[in-house]
Amino acid sequence: MRNDMNDLATNIRKVAFGLLSLLVVLLFYLTYIQVVQSDFLIAHPLNRRTLEASRMIPQGMILDKSGEKLAYSKKVGESFKREYPYGAIAAQVVGYDSITYGRSGVESTFSRDLTGNNTSIAHLGAVSHLLTNRSGNNVVLTLDATVQETAYRALGNHKGAIVAINPNTGAILAMVSKPSFDPNEIDQQWKHISTDKSSPLLNRVTQGLYPPGSTLKVMIAEAARKEKVIDLKEKIYCEAALKIPPDYSLQESHLEAYGNINLEEALAVSSNVFFGTLSLKLGYKKMENIFERFGFKRSVGQELQEVASHLPDFSSLGDGDLAQTGIGQGSLLVTPLRMAMLASSFANEGKIMRPYLVDKITGLDGSLIKTFAPEEWLTPTTPQLADEINKMMVRVVRNGTGTAASLPGVLVAGKTGTAENSQGDSHAWFIGFAPADNPQVAIAVIVENAGFGGSIAAPMARQVFKAALQ
């Protein structure tokens, strides 16, 4: 009997050990969830907690470079609501903030600063409620509200995008995408806004992919000079079409024969035959190399949420497609931001600064919390070559296809484009910078399905230049 009781006790002990171990395992797993997985779970887009928490306190403001309010919190009953004084004008950049539909733009990428959630005391749990000032920090953008508004008005009723950056710093001065939407109305209008076929939520500057058309020729011109396939005086005889064996023909847009012209003249009139010939001279390896040099294969960083450019597979390109790529057509697709950066490289002595949108984070009392310094991103070309291309681009505006962009008393440099695309009429392009002798602003304008860059996009660029240089 005694022995028997001992057996029973031994078995019970085993079971007790097993079951208590199971509970200890739960304790470990709970620790894993609450410590290791915590950050992932907090940041998960479906977790509405931070969003809800941010409603309980006034979030920080989003300001333009001179302190103009682009977004602020207004008290409505117990909680706070976001107000956007500029409405549709800066909608894609500033973003929206909705309990139901989440956040976008700066509201999303800088939500931790705006809600003040990035402080280390947030990890103190209940104690943090005693220590925090219960409000978020302000985010000061590089954006200039006046330039932004001008660009928005300049686009008129067209679909398209305009981006203006300071070539010396990479600071984004204006970023307009049309059609737009009113972030004040996001909850009421969501169904309409989110299903609209013209995609008003899309920031076309960073997320719209377009064939760059003739604006790309400035890059081919630089490459031809760098690779020494042509010198400044050398002329090429341009007929109305370039015959590429076996059976391809690259045509001028008006079937105009330019005759014997040099590089500068060819850029001014935007000769397809001339740049098609240059592309063939460069060959696919060097062509691929140019895109590499100007950063088309690299991301500019997370902040702007830019989509990657679509480049052709160069090694398998036939001669016809290679010539097409050289005039910005074929399967090549890039964002307007990239074209503004390309223009800025010739404005900034061959250097591309990393584009950035947020200048600094400040506390409620205006105290500086964090600044974002300009950062050199790439040096695709030399100051001498940049200067050469700069001068050619001045000629484009002075007496080439881009005269509509000229401003009295200011030297403007530019390049127009008329990009054929599979979705209907050609897109009108303009890229450039001003003043050409002391560049302060570089720009890219695209107007979807609007026809000729010289007559549609260039006048818009002119208005933006004017506003930015004031």
Place this chain on the structure above:
Amino acid sequence: MINTRQLERNLLVVAGIIMLNGILAVNLAHSVLNYQTLGAVTFIFAGFMAVNIVLCKIGHTGDPLFLPLASLLVGIGLIIILRLKPELFMLQVMWVGVGLSAFLISAILAKRLEQIAYFKYICGFIGVGLLLSAILFGVDIGGNKNWIIMGPVRFQPSEFAKIFIVLFLAAYLSERRELLTLATKHYGPFVLPHPRFIAPLIAVWGLGMLMFVLQRDMGAALLYFGLAIIMTYMVSGRSSYVIIGMISFLVGSVICYNLYSHIQLRVDIWLNPWSDPSGGAYQIVQSLFALGSGGIMGSGLTYGFPTMIPEVHTDFIFAAIGEEMGLIGAGAVILLYILMIYRAFRTSLLSLMPFSMMVAAGLAVSMALQTFLIIAGVIKFFPLTGITLPFISYGGSSIVSNFILLGMLFSISEVRGCDAK
């Protein structure tokens, strides 16, 4: 040497202060002092102290940890229910009051535990009857088809059935432990006693499967089935029972998985909740968000958003604790259960009679299984099962039955208390 009742009283005061502090915190966070809730908490505290005094008067020497551990768990439950569903707070207070009376009664009645062994079949019938009543007349409330409604009274029979089933199994098995140990029949690699000796076990297994299939109550099925297997193992020491039991349950589960879409859904949700986070897996994903957002320190009482989880005050109350009290709070709850279950097993091992030994061990097993199944479900360690968290979840059946269970354990621990020497 400190008197055990004095020790119990001191610990109850500590638990009472923690409970009062929590209730005050919830009150102050809403910037209003609700004297009703403070009065209710004082009432609960007084109730625990009264139980202590009565036990003292009638000279009990039971384990001094059971009551303070229960009062801490009950306190945490009350705090979180006041925070989540203030309208249910007073009802829960009432249930705790009823539970305390039930504790006293069962602690006193269980002194004659040995006599219950004579009525083992009656216990068995009551247990099976309760389970069958839920299967046959069960009403669906909040997705669980295990409620019985009789006029104004509604309760969950399976909460009470577990006590009777434990009593029955303990009596039946401790009587037949030689037969089960010295098995006579050989079936391939397995050695089993004559079928008629294990027939009741098969009946409990069948009942478990029936609940699984008809009631869709995976949690209760696992609980009863696990209870039967583990108790048989404790008596026989033969792992073949466990293996055969596991295999038969696995076979049953696989068949059910293939036959029933809701079981497939539960398992699929468990395996990959992120494939359908706003559909079927909504609850579990929200629960994980709550736990993750709570982190180590928690958001602080009333500063979290646990109400984003549907049914948070019953099935998912543990996630709410994890969000607002953090790993510190939720981990403490698990530790409290570990301590309580440890003391329950200790009670069993200190017991002198095989029957009371088995009863205590069986109650400990049922408490451990239930705690494991619900917490593991909420933190996605295991497929979700809809059973209550002992002493914490909202609900009369759960509170009262767990106090009865604890009263029995207390009484058994008294037979040879911790300071008996």
